[in-house]
Amino acid sequence: HSNTLLHFLRHVSFPPDAHLLPSALKSCPAQPLARALHAAAAVSGLAEDPFVASSLLHTYLRLGATSDARGVFERMPDKSVVGWSALIAGYSARGDAEAAWGLLERMRSAGMEPNVITWNGLVSGLNRSGSALNAVKALVRMHGEGFLPDATGVSCALSAVGDVKEVSVGEQLHGYVVKAGCRLDQHVVTALIDMYGKCGRADEISHVFHESSHMDVASCNALVAGLSRNAQVSEALLLFSEFVSRGVELNVVSWTSIVACCVQNGKDLEAVDLFRKMQSKGIEPNSVTIPCVLPAFANVAALMHGRSAHCFSLRKGFLHDVYVGSALVDMYAKCGKVRDARTIFDAIPSKNTVSWNAMIGGYAMHGEAANAVQLFCLMQKCKQKPDLVTFTCVIGACGQAGLTEEGRRYFNEMQHSHGISPRMEHYACMVTLLGRAGKLDEAYDLINEMPFEPDGCIWGSLLGSCRVYGNVFLAEVAAEKLFELEPENTGNYVLLSNIYASKKMWDGVNRVRDQMKNMGLKKEKGCSWIEIKNKVHMLLAGDNSHPMMTAITEKLKQLTIEMSRLGFAPSTDFVLHDVEEQEKDDILAVHSEKLAVALGLISTSPGTPLRVIKNLRICGDCHEAMKFISCFEGREISVRDTNRFHHFKDGKCSCGDYW
Numbered sequence: 001h002s003n004t005l006l007h008f009l010r011h012v013s014f015p016p017d018a019h020l021l022p023s024a025l026k027s028c029p030a031q032p033l034a035r036a037l038h039a040a041a042a043v044s045g046l047a048e049d050p051f052v053a054s055s056l057l058h059t060y061l062r063l064g065a066t067s068d069a070r071g072v073f074e075r076m077p078d079k080s081v082v083g084w085s086a087l088i089a090g091y092s093a094r095g096d097a098e099a100a101w102g103l104l105e106r107m108r109s110a111g112m113e114p115n116v117i118t119w120n121g122l123v124s125g126l127n128r129s130g131s132a133l134n135a136v137k138a139l140v141r142m143h144g145e146g147f148l149p150d151a152t153g154v155s156c157a158l159s160a161v162g163d164v165k166e167v168s169v170g171e172q173l174h175g176y177v178v179k180a181g182c183r184l185d186q187h188v189v190t191a192l193i194d195m196y197g198k199c200g201r202a203d204e205i206s207h208v209f210h211e212s213s214h215m216d217v218a219s220c221n222a223l224v225a226g227l228s229r230n231a232q233v234s235e236a237l238l239l240f241s242e243f244v245s246r247g248v249e250l251n252v253v254s255w256t257s258i259v260a261c262c263v264q265n266g267k268d269l270e271a272v273d274l275f276r277k278m279q280s281k282g283i284e285p286n287s288v289t290i291p292c293v294l295p296a297f298a299n300v301a302a303l304m305h306g307r308s309a310h311c312f313s314l315r316k317g318f319l320h321d322v323y324v325g326s327a328l329v330d331m332y333a334k335c336g337k338v339r340d341a342r343t344i345f346d347a348i349p350s351k352n353t354v355s356w357n358a359m360i361g362g363y364a365m366h367g368e369a370a371n372a373v374q375l376f377c378l379m380q381k382c383k384q385k386p387d388l389v390t391f392t393c394v395i396g397a398c399g400q401a402g403l404t405e406e407g408r409r410y411f412n413e414m415q416h417s418h419g420i421s422p423r424m425e426h427y428a429c430m431v432t433l434l435g436r437a438g439k440l441d442e443a444y445d446l447i448n449e450m451p452f453e454p455d456g457c458i459w460g461s462l463l464g465s466c467r468v469y470g471n472v473f474l475a476e477v478a479a480e481k482l483f484e485l486e487p488e489n490t491g492n493y494v495l496l497s498n499i500y501a502s503k504k505m506w507d508g509v510n511r512v513r514d515q516m517k518n519m520g521l522k523k524e525k526g527c528s529w530i531e532i533k534n535k536v537h538m539l540l541a542g543d544n545s546h547p548m549m550t551a552i553t554e555k556l557k558q559l560t561i562e563m564s565r566l567g568f569a570p571s572t573d574f575v576l577h578d579v580e581e582q583e584k585d586d587i588l589a590v591h592s593e594k595l596a597v598a599l600g601l602i603s604t605s606p607g608t609p610l611r612v613i614k615n616l617r618i619c620g621d622c623h624e625a626m627k628f629i630s631c632f633e634g635r636e637i638s639v640r641d642t643n644r645f646h647h648f649k650d651g652k653c654s655c656g657d658y659w
Contacts, residue, residue: 018046022055031063038068050078057083061090079110085118092125097134100125119147124156132163140169148176151185158191162198170195174208183212190218197226206235215248221257228261236261237270244281255283260292263299269536271296272305285309287318291327298334300529300536301613301640306331310344322348326355333362336611336638336645353387361393366645367655369401376410386418392425399433400644400655407433428457435465440474456485456492463492464617467499475499490521491616527615528592532603539595548599555598556590559629568628591622593639601633609636617641627651 021041028034038056041047047056053076060069073079073087084107091100100122107114119142126135139157142149149157154177161170174192177183189212196204205226209219220243227236240258243250255278262271275293278285285293290313297306310328318324325348332341345351345359356379363372376394379386386394391414398407411430414420422430427450434443443462447454459481466475475496482492493516500508516522526541539546546552593614600610618626618641630637631651639646647654 018049018052021046021052025055025059028059031065034059034063054083058086061086066090066094081112081115084112085121088118089121089125092122093128095129095131097126097131116147116150120149120153123153127156127160132160135160136164136166136169151182151188154182155187155191158195162195165199167199167201170199186214186216186218189214190222193219193222193226197229200230202227202230202232215243215246217248217250217254220248220250220254224257224261228264231265233261233265233267252283252286252289256289256292259289263292263296268296268299272300272302272536287321287324290318291323294327294331298331301335301531301611302536303335303531303611304534306335320349322350322352322355326358329355329358329362333365334640336640338362338366351384353384353390356384357389357393360390364393364397364400367400369397369403372397373406388420388423391420392429395426395429395433399429399436402437404433404437424455424457428461431458431461435462438469440465440469440471444474456482460492463495467495470499470502472499472503488521490516490524493521494523524616526592528596529613530596530600531611532600537599539592539599541590541592551602552595552598555602556594562632563628591619593618593622594625597629597637607634611638613640617643618646623653627653
């Protein structure tokens, strides 16, 4: 349309009209056309007309042509407050605070005092440009000069305050809002919720909302975002359901926000359920929704849901989006389909670091170190610069496969060839790498040489390796540090107890058990997920609530009989307590991954592969049992624990028992 109009202006003359030009400028879509209309105005002598000049000024500012706007303004014989204010707001919106303040001083030198519109334009412009700190400074100066912002100005100011996390200034603005009588203004309410969310004041978010009782889409989006930032997922879900039940017309942003909130806060099943409800309400996911929900499918092994999202993305043309593609790579890898992940990866037209990291991390998770290293080399050949996450994935892959020297080389290469200083996660990978290779003393020396204080992840890596090699001395050193850093993490106590138990040191076991009891700590229950016929089932150790638990238990009993008949003896070293051997067998029989596999066996046809995800590390007994079941039942079984994937087939595991 712009080119057509330009052609029209070049070849058609029209009588000068001070009313036609402003109308044309108001609907002008692009800078070239605005300049053509400006030229027509100049030729006709109308450029000096105040009405036309003002229209030119505002058009150039709307189209982002600040220098053209400045030229028009400087030629105005009579500069009004409106003109000054518009130009100051224009420079502010560009983030040019120096020019905006300079114009404000010039305005005053010309005998023209700024008004509340001038100040609002300055504050809101700076905020929109991302100069939140300058916006807050402008607000403070505005207040110091006796100007009080209106509802629009307050909303912009609150947004800036939230970005710089100046909650004390935000609270003063909140007080002003109450006094000024605009606390029920929907824009102000939304801005207050957003500000308190950014400042970490979850209590005030709910207070502001309940006080205003605004039930519109903007307040819903601000509420969910604010509560999600502050890990208040239960409150967010409760309020979101209230919006839905009251019939508020929510949009794709609202639904995407609540799905993302659930995923970020560990409520994966809820995220899956909300995604389905979203579609049943007729809200179509967009290219932002898909990468938000895919991690939830991955976390609960909901492969069929993930494939549906993949097909939807294909139909909608989202696959060219690098973030959708990268999320699909991650989803397929975490659902045990690393070959499908690679197919998606290869099809991504413009890969970024996130894409490469997702695929390298996928290989690492499956213990395919050779493929991870090969892809890392290809990444560098493609001139894609590796980052912190890349090296975490590569060193982690080497650790999974026992490639100690290769991992050590990449750790050094990261620093000397790529200029990346190792962070906590890289040291944790190195401690795991050395620990799994039995180099516990070297791992301990590395911890002591770290340039910063090691965290729980570092000591946890060492403690895990001590469990494998039965090193009680270093286990006690690591555990003591962990009890200081993470006093309520039951896993550390259980791991130390298991180390004592494996050495028949029952005094140590009892001491740790008493310590847990005195602190009111309970061993975290194992939880596993399995997808059967497009439905995700969650199985908890020691929980009999599943409707098919009787059949599951019967199947496990049958398997136990067959195991005993064929000479399989469970390893009872992985049980916390000193109890009779038969009782230990019973405890091991109800580990959640066994329950999930048993459910899969009785619910699917023979030969169907089973995929299970567990919230804890798989124990040695279950690892051996899975090898037996895969051979006896003729099934491929994939178990993803907190460390990696274990693919069981024909009585063998992909980890080669190196885990």
